[in-house]
Amino acid sequence: MNSPARLLAPDQVERVHQASLEILAAVGLRVRSHTARTLLARHGCRVDAATCLVTFPQPVVERWRQACPATFTFHGLDPQTDRTIPDDGPLVSISGGAPTAVDPATGQARPACLQDIAQAARLMEELPGYDLCTVPVIAHDAPAGQFQIAHYYPALRHCRKPVRGTQPDTADAEQVLHLGALIAGSEAAYRARPFLTYVCCPVISPLTLDVDSTDMLIRCAREELPLFACVAPNAGVTAPLSLMGTLVQCNAEFLAVAVLTQMARPGTPLIYYALPSVADMRSLVYAPGAIETGILLMGCIQMARMYNVPCGGLAGLTNAKVNDAQSGFETGMSALALALSGANLLVIGGFLDAIMTYDPVKLVIDHEIGLMLKRAQQGLDGDGEAEALGEIADVGPGGTFVDRPHTLARLRTAALLPEIADRAPRHQWAAAGATTAHDRALQRVKEILERDSPMTLAPEVDARIRAAFGGLFAGPASGD
Amino acid sequence: MNSPARLLAPDQVERVHQASLEILAAVGLRVRSHTARTLLARHGCRVDAATCLVTFPQPVVERWRQACPATFTFHGLDPQTDRTIPDDGPLVSISGGAPTAVDPATGQARPACLQDIAQAARLMEELPGYDLCTVPVIAHDAPAGQFQIAHYYPALRHCRKPVRGTQPDTADAEQVLHLGALIAGSEAAYRARPFLTYVCCPVISPLTLDVDSTDMLIRCAREELPLFACVAPNAGVTAPLSLMGTLVQCNAEFLAVAVLTQMARPGTPLIYYALPSVADMRSLVYAPGAIETGILLMGCIQMARMYNVPCGGLAGLTNAKVNDAQSGFETGMSALALALSGANLLVIGGFLDAIMTYDPVKLVIDHEIGLMLKRAQQGLDGDGEAEALGEIADVGPGGTFVDRPHTLARLRTAALLPEIADRAPRHQWAAAGATTAHDRALQRVKEILERDSPMTLAPEVDARIRAAFGGLFAGPASGD
Numbered sequence: 004m005n006s007p008a009r010l011l012a013p014d015q016v017e018r019v020h021q022a023s024l025e026i027l028a029a030v031g032l033r034v035r036s037h038t039a040r041t042l043l044a045r046h047g048c049r050v051d052a053a054t055c056l057v058t059f060p061q062p063v064v065e066r067w068r069q070a071c072p073a074t075f076t077f078h079g080l081d082p083q084t085d086r087t088i089p090d091d092g093p094l095v096s097i098s099g100g101a102p103t104a105v106d107p108a109t110g111q112a113r114p115a116c117l118q119d120i121a122q123a124a125r126l127m128e129e130l131p132g133y134d135l136c137t138v139p140v141i142a143h144d145a146p147a148g149q150f151q152i153a154h155y156y157p158a159l160r161h162c163r164k165p166v167r168g169t170q171p172d173t174a175d176a177e178q179v180l181h182l183g184a185l186i187a188g189s190e191a192a193y194r195a196r197p198f199l200t201y202v203c204c205p206v207i208s209p210l211t212l213d214v215d216s217t218d219m220l221i222r223c224a225r226e227e228l229p230l231f232a233c234v235a236p237n238a239g240v241t242a243p244l245s246l247m248g249t250l251v252q253c254n255a256e257f258l259a260v261a262v263l264t265q266m267a268r269p270g271t272p273l274i275y276y277a278l279p280s281v282a283d284m285r286s287l288v289y290a291p292g293a294i295e296t297g298i299l300l301m302g303c304i305q306m307a308r309m310y311n312v313p314c315g316g317l318a319g320l321t322n323a324k325v326n327d328a329q330s331g332f333e334t335g336m337s338a339l340a341l342a343l344s345g346a347n348l349l350v351i352g353g354f355l356d357a358i359m360t361y362d363p364v365k366l367v368i369d370h371e372i373g374l375m376l377k378r379a380q381q382g383l384d385g386d387g388e389a390e391a392l393g394e395i396a397d398v399g400p401g402g403t404f405v406d407r408p409h410t411l412a413r414l415r416t417a418a419l420l421p422e423i424a425d426r427a428p429r430h431q432w433a434a435a436g437a438t439t440a441h442d443r444a445l446q447r448v449k450e451i452l453e454r455d456s457p458m459t460l461a462p463e464v465d466a467r468i469r470a471a472f473g474g475l476f477a478g479p480a481s482g483d
Numbered sequence: 484m485n486s487p488a489r490l491l492a493p494d495q496v497e498r499v500h501q502a503s504l505e506i507l508a509a510v511g512l513r514v515r516s517h518t519a520r521t522l523l524a525r526h527g528c529r530v531d532a533a534t535c536l537v538t539f540p541q542p543v544v545e546r547w548r549q550a551c552p553a554t555f556t557f558h559g560l561d562p563q564t565d566r567t568i569p570d571d572g573p574l575v576s577i578s579g580g581a582p583t584a585v586d587p588a589t590g591q592a593r594p595a596c597l598q599d600i601a602q603a604a605r606l607m608e609e610l611p612g613y614d615l616c617t618v619p620v621i622a623h624d625a626p627a628g629q630f631q632i633a634h635y636y637p638a639l640r641h642c643r644k645p646v647r648g649t650q651p652d653t654a655d656a657e658q659v660l661h662l663g664a665l666i667a668g669s670e671a672a673y674r675a676r677p678f679l680t681y682v683c684c685p686v687i688s689p690l691t692l693d694v695d696s697t698d699m700l701i702r703c704a705r706e707e708l709p710l711f712a713c714v715a716p717n718a719g720v721t722a723p724l725s726l727m728g729t730l731v732q733c734n735a736e737f738l739a740v741a742v743l744t745q746m747a748r749p750g751t752p753l754i755y756y757a758l759p760s761v762a763d764m765r766s767l768v769y770a771p772g773a774i775e776t777g778i779l780l781m782g783c784i785q786m787a788r789m790y791n792v793p794c795g796g797l798a799g800l801t802n803a804k805v806n807d808a809q810s811g812f813e814t815g816m817s818a819l820a821l822a823l824s825g826a827n828l829l830v831i832g833g834f835l836d837a838i839m840t841y842d843p844v845k846l847v848i849d850h851e852i853g854l855m856l857k858r859a860q861q862g863l864d865g866d867g868e869a870e871a872l873g874e875i876a877d878v879g880p881g882g883t884f885v886d887r888p889h890t891l892a893r894l895r896t897a898a899l900l901p902e903i904a905d906r907a908p909r910h911q912w913a914a915a916g917a918t919t920a921h922d923r924a925l926q927r928v929k930e931i932l933e934r935d936s937p938m939t940l941a942p943e944v945d946a947r948i949r950a951a952f953g954g955l956f957a958g959p960a961s962g963d
Contacts, residue, residue: 008488008823010862022868026875033880056880103909112909210880240883244890244897247864248871255875281898287885288906294855295898297819302863322906327919328848329904331811336819336855339777343488343823356909368808375774375816382490383782384727388502391728395506395735400513400536400690403720405767410724417724418761418775424809426768426802429583429592429836439807 007308007345010301016309019247019302023255024061031058032210032259036217039263046266064258068310070265075231075272075313077135077165078196080186080459084164085196086134088274088313088347093380094134095373097127097353097366098317099202100169101140105355105362107448112324112360115140117157119361121478122452123353124161126366128459129451132373135200138168139353139361149472151175152182155199156468157478159186163459170203170219170230178472185468186460194227201230202276206256208234208241212263220260224267231274232260233317237289238299239282246281246295250302253279257303261312274348275307278317289357291320292333297340304344315348316341319369324356326365326441334365335372342376349376367444371423378419423447456480487788487825490781496789499727499782503735504541511538512690512739516697519743526746544738548790550745555711555752555793557615557645558678560666560939564644565676566614568754568793568827573860574614575853577607577833577846578797579682580649581620585835585842587928592804592840595620597637599841601958602932603833604641606846608939609931612853615680618648619833619841629952631655632662635679636948637958639666643939650683650699650710658952665948666940674707681710682756686736688714688721692743700740704747711754712740713797717769718779719762726761726775730782733759737783741792754828755787758797769837771800772813777820784824795828796821799849804836806845806921814845815852822856829856847924851903858899903927936960 011019034040034050034057044050047063076087077094086094104115107122119140127133138154145153151171158166159182171179183193201223205216216232223230234256236242242249257275264271279299283290300316307314319338323330338351352369355362394409404410423444425432432438438446458465458480469475491499514520514530514537524530527543556567557574566574584595587602599620607616618634625633631651638646639662651659663673681703685696696712703710714736716722722729737755744751759779763770780796787794799818803810818831832849835842874889884890903924905912912918918926938945938960949955 015863015866015868018866018868022872025872030876030879207881209875209878209882209884238884238897239890240885243871243874243878243884244887244893245864245867245871245874246897247867248874250863251868251871252875283900283906284890284894284898285900286906288908290898290906292904292906293898293901294858298859298862322904323920324905324909324912324917325919326808327921328806328808328811328814328924329920331808331813332815332848332852332855333811333904334808335812335816336852336859339816339819340823340859343820357906360909368812372812372816375812378774379778379816379820382778383495383730384725386495386498387725387727388495388498388731391723391725391731392502392505394723394725394728395689395732396510398689398723399510401687402689404689404718404723405720407724410719410764413724414764417718417726418764418770418773420763420765421773424772424802424813425804426763426766426770426772426837428768429804429840432804437804439805440803440809441807444808 008301008343009305010298011305016305019251019254019306020309022251023258024064026255027059027064027258028061030210031056032212034212035214036212038221039212039217042221042266043263059259059262064262067262067265068258070269071261071310071312072270072272073311075274077200078198079163079165080159080198081163086165092347093342093349093377094347095132095376096135096167096350097137097139097369098320098350098358099137099139101354101359101361103360104140105360105364107363107445114143115361116144117142117153117476118478120154121157121161122363123366124158125456126363126448126451127164128162130370132370132377134164136162136164136166146474149178149475152178152472153475155179155182156475160458160460160477160480161456165198165200167200167202170201170216172215172219181471182468185471186464197229203230203232204235205232205260206234208236208256209252210256220264221267224264224271229272231276233276233278234260235278237280237282239284240287246299249279250299253277253303254306273312275303275310275312275314276316276348277303279303290322291357292322294336296320297337300341301344304346313347315346315350317350319351319372320354320358322357326368330355334369338372338376339379342380349373363448364441364444367447368423368440371421374419488781488823489785490778491785496785499731499734499786500789502731503738504544506735507539507544507738508541510690511536512692514692516692516694518701519692519697522701522746523743539739539742544742547742547745548738550749551741551790551792552750552752553791555754557680558676559643559645560639560678561643566645572827573822573829573857574827575612575856576615576647576830577617577619577849578800578830578838579617579619581834581839581841583840584620585840585844587843587925594623595841596624597622597633597956598958600634601637601641602843603846604638605936606843606928606931607644608642610850612850614644616642616644616646626954629658629955632658632952633955635659635662636955640938640940640957640960641936645678645680647680647682650681650696652695653699661951662948665951666944677709683710683712684715685712685740686714688716688736689732690736700744701747704744704751709752711756713756713758714740715758717760717762719764720767726779729759730779733757733783734786753792755783755790755792755794756796756828757783759783770802771837772802774816776800777817780821781824784826793827795826795830797830799831799852800834800838802837806848810835810845814849818852818856819859822860829853843928844921844924847927848903848920851901854899
């Protein structure tokens with residue numbers, strides 16, 4: 004992409020930055036984590052012990068935000084799937100953390116379970132447009148005492164790509180590290196190439212840092228375990244009911260987390276990653292499918308570029324409950340806004356009903372949207388106009404380009420060839436069963452899930468994991 | 484919008500322009516219209532009488548393209564609906580010219596008829612996001628001898644907004660003018676505020692100008708009747724199979740039409756209006772729903788801005804045959820690309836099956852997409868960061884914005900409040916009938932069509948039209 008879309012003029016970018024600095028200096032954040040307050044105080048923030056209010060002097064923010072590195076690396080089980088942004092971007096992934104899932108066998112929504120994770124991992128392993136394997140759900144059948152590891156194990160067992168999931172809490176963290184060590188061969192080997200990346204939400208908008216997520220953020224930074232935070236203000240409820248106001252607050256909240264992370268360990272990689280949204284003020288319902296999410300994210304990405312940090316966002320959400328036209332246009336539009344803004348990480352798919360329901364069929368539909376986003380960010384072929392001139396002159400007025408060597412050489416590469424979008428004329432489409440995009444994507448889900456799934460782990464490694472952690476759900480794999 | 488999205492760097496814009504000039508100078512166009520050849524020759528183009536090939540010396544192109552005005556005005560029956568771009572833009576409209584229509588009563592596709600035009604006009608009159616009333620179909624029941632007037636009459640009878648339709652041929656043109664004069668009171672009154680705008684396709688890609696459309700283009704320019712041309716190269720068939728090559732050819736074809744128009748009458752308003760697309764090379768099927776249409780249009784809009792002419796395009800087309808997820812994401816994505824590029828005229832909706840089927844339900848769905856596009860082009864509220872600062876400081880960490888006067892004052896304006904997109908949580912949505920976007924839009928179509936439709940024409944004017952042209956189809960209106 005030669006020049007990403009900008010909704011903010013350069014002086015507006017500067018004004019958003021200045022307003023964010025002023026919020027941090029004059030209003031500050033309520034910081035509930037004692038560890039964080041101590042760290043912030045040590046590096047020049049002002050802490051009121053009674054109220055837990057912390058203000059950030061501007062020089063402190065300016066100094067520490069400049070410690071943020073310009074790249075972030077995702078590691079996969081298979082090193083060939085490693086991706087570093089911005090250079091390897093845009094990366095496409097799905098969202099995570101839904102309590103509900105649509106069962107591909109029945110088409111009905113029901114409480115999410117571990118089987119959903121295993122199946123989602125198989126789908127993401129097969130679909131080349133997905134760069135990461137995100138744990139899509141919070142499984143109701145994850146056993147107490149092994150909650151996080153139960154989520155990560157089926158994902159790792161079925162997908163070699165970098166796995167992304169919810170940050171474990173303090174107790175779970177040891178188990179997850181142990182799982183990593185068992186797979187990598189040793190804890191040192193895992194720490195050298197950590198193939199799990201955590202996402203956390205330490206900010207409770209407006210302007211509050213919690214205890215558990217914030218403590219884990221600091222710990223991960225110190226231990227060099229990859230993690231990034233999501234900032235998610237909601238205009239009208241947890242942020243001002245104006246897009247500019249929500250952008251300013253979102254940016255201040257990002258800066259607070261970035262500064263804290265760098266204080267924990269300077270040079271810790273992070274991502275400017277956000278889900279700013281509006282509430283529908285008719286009912287106060289959460290409306291992440293709104294076009295405003297895309298507009299707000301375009302503003303965030305401009306700020307991230309000013310800060311020279313890798314950037315992305317959660318777009319492509321929808322308030323639709325089924326894969327209908329609403330689902331299509333809400334997903335496609337905010338996701339394209341994010342892509343055209345030049346974002347490096349496009350978390351766009353797989354979810355219905357705001358962020359409540361994971362649907363494997365939507366995961367397949369959104370894979371195609373992800374390919375369209377990559378195509379859009381690629382833009383127009385750099386300096387192709389000279390070659391084009393020759394082509395056009397050779398063919399001349401009234402000629403055809405169909406049989407040209409230039410054409411034949413580019414049949415499969417010049418344009419995206421979709422698999423879910425049907426392009427047949429109406430009569431052919433009717434003769435072939437008059438399917439919807441949902442029907443075709445469901446068919447693809449079934450094809451992939453019915454196929455043998457090669458296990459990603461060596462049998463002896465898998466046996467060691469099962470011995471260490473009894474009762475983990477695995478999901479069927481052909482290596483079993 | 485502060486800074487539209489750009490896929491081309493400034494030097495690429497210049498290179499596309501130079502390549503276009505070179506095509507026009509070295510390759511030229513085959514110009515089948517004798518009138519056009521004469522006009523072009525008179526103003527310095529080189530015409531080969533034997534082959535009808537016309538080349539355009541660069542100084543000729545540069546001189547005449549600079550005669551293009553920077554604005555284009557659409558007039559409506561009701562002067563309050565007049566719109567001038569770029570200032571009043573973006574304008575949203577639907578596509579036109581489909582031979583097939585989905586019947587809202589049966590849901591089935593069938594040959595398009597005049598009733599579809601009357602109903603579409605009623606829908607566009609009621610839906611505030613549509614700025615123009617486009618004649619959507621080619622009606623199979625339009626009587627021979629009154630073909631074009633049969634299309635324009637039901638549109639004018641049900642919608643006060645500017646009407647846009649296919650350019651009439653030489654014989655029809657007099658009838659259409661007569662219709663305009665009967666409504667306006669006199670031919671002079673009609674010519675002072677012509678409420679019909681013609682769209683024509685004089686270019687047959689690659690690089691050919693036809694006879695009829697080109698002759699009418701010249702005639703309309705000379706008679707000051709509003710008209711603009713659509714340029715529609717198809718990569719792989721009628722243009723090189725590369726996006727840059729197709730952009731260069733599209734731009735050369737636009738320049739040829741622009742230059743010819745200005746030679747016919749300097750200062751004739753026009754629009755840089757295009758539908759560049761790719762063929763799906765697996766089957767050579769026309770694929771205007773592809774993301775490449777959006778990418779190509781973004782390139783066109785950048786060129787138009789360099790030429791300082793009003794600009795737009797036909798995006799938001801889909802290859803889907805029903806209003807499913809494919810229809811949603813294809814429509815929304817290319818349309819958003821066009822909107823974020825800063826286009827002034829967004830022709831985005833109402834059609835399925837490439838450009839073959841008009842569907843009133845999709846017209847309603849796409850109205851909501853059109854509102855989202857306007858919101859996106861509006862972007863972030865200019866200098867709202869100062870006010871936001873005060874809001875955020877007043878609410879403070881952990882507070883709520885729900886009950887703030889700032890919030891209450893902006894409940895209905897800060898964010899788009901959609902009517903087709905359903906935002907209820909799953910259980911509420913299920914209890915309310917578990918509808919799709921298609922179901923809800925169909926319901927809206929029925930509500931509008933069942934309502935009394937006030938006739939736009941005075942009864943005596945209507946009687947005069949019926950007397951002058953026997954047997955015109957009108958569509959029921961409450962003034963009848």
